[in-house]
Amino acid sequence: MKLFNRLYMMIIAEPIDIGSCLQRFADPRTGACVWFAGMVRNISHQQNVAYLEYEAFVPLANTMISDIVAQAVKQFNLLDALCLHRTGRLAIGETAVLVVTASMHRKEAYAANQYIIDRVKHEAPVWKKEYWADGSYTWGHCS
Amino acid sequence: MTDMKTQLLHIAVFAQLKDCLPERFSKEIPENISCAGLLEMLMAEYPDAAPVLKLSRIASEQEIFNNGHLLSGVDKVFVLPPSSGG
Numbered sequence: 747m748k749l750f751n752r753l754y755m756m757i758i759a760e761p762i763d764i765g766s767c768l769q770r771f772a773d774p775r776t777g778a779c780v781w782f783a784g785m786v787r788n789i790s791h792q793q794n795v796a797y798l799e800y801e802a803f804v805p806l807a808n809t810m811i812s813d814i815v816a817q818a819v820k821q822f823n824l825l826d827a828l829c830l831h832r833t834g835r836l837a838i839g840e841t842a843v844l845v846v847t848a849s850m851h852r853k854e855a856y857a858a859n860q861y862i863i864d865r866v867k868h869e870a871p872v873w874k875k876e877y878w879a880d881g882s883y884t885w886g887h888c889s
Numbered sequence: 890m891t892d893m894k895t896q897l898l899h900i901a902v903f904a905q906l907k908d909c910l911p912e913r914f915s916k917e918i919p920e921n922i923s924c925a926g927l928l929e930m931l932m933a934e935y936p937d938a939a940p941v942l943k944l945s946r947i948a949s950e951q952e953i954f955n956n957g958h959l960l961s962g963v964d965k966v967f968v969l970p971p972s973s974g975g
Contacts, residue, residue: 784975800974801904803967805950831974843975863975871948872974873904885905886973 778852794879822858909938
């Protein structure tokens with residue numbers, strides 16, 4: 747039995763449309779579909795955030811995220827998975843990263859989703875620059 | 890006295906390293922220098938960036954090298970500070 751249709755991962759400079767991304771998860775074998783969106787919040791380290799900028803080393807980031815998603819599909823027997831990460835300037839409330847995982851049962855979909863986002867945050871060559879309300883900035887640290 | 894063979898290496902840096910180093914530059918390095926050796930050279934040359942360079946990784950467009958990887962014959966590397974995506 748073929749366990750998954752296709753993988754999808756990408757570093758993108760355009761806004762992430764969560765609804766459009768979810769439309770592809772239409773495999774009739776799917777019993778659970780989990781999505782996680784990392785959003786830009788207005789407070790960080792007790793300071794007011796004006797906006798964020800994300801920078802990525804795109805060719806390597808795409809390769810690494812692809813490998814992470816492929817590993818998750820294999821390890822958690824997923825039917826399908828997707829991971830998108832933004833670059834460029836993001837306003838408060840925008841989606842910085844989206845991870846969608848689909849499987850026959852919820853346990854695998856949840857676990858795989860967390861596995862993907864944790865590894866992408868810690869390993870993929872992507873960097874966050876937080877601009878504060880006073881115009882200064884701080885390079886982000888992985889948390 | 891021995892002649893130390895050198896090679897020209899093109900270097901690109903990212904994120905906070907751009908605050909202390911040129912974003913793209915070229916440097917003569919000893920042949921057979923390791924990634925750890927290159928980072929040490931950069932730390933000596935750019936002490937303000939040393940705390941970040943100490944945690945950085947050297948990569949090609951395809952892979953991240955381990956610290957002992959030798960750069961002989963490599964003409965371009967990327968210096969990656971710790972990730973902070975998500």
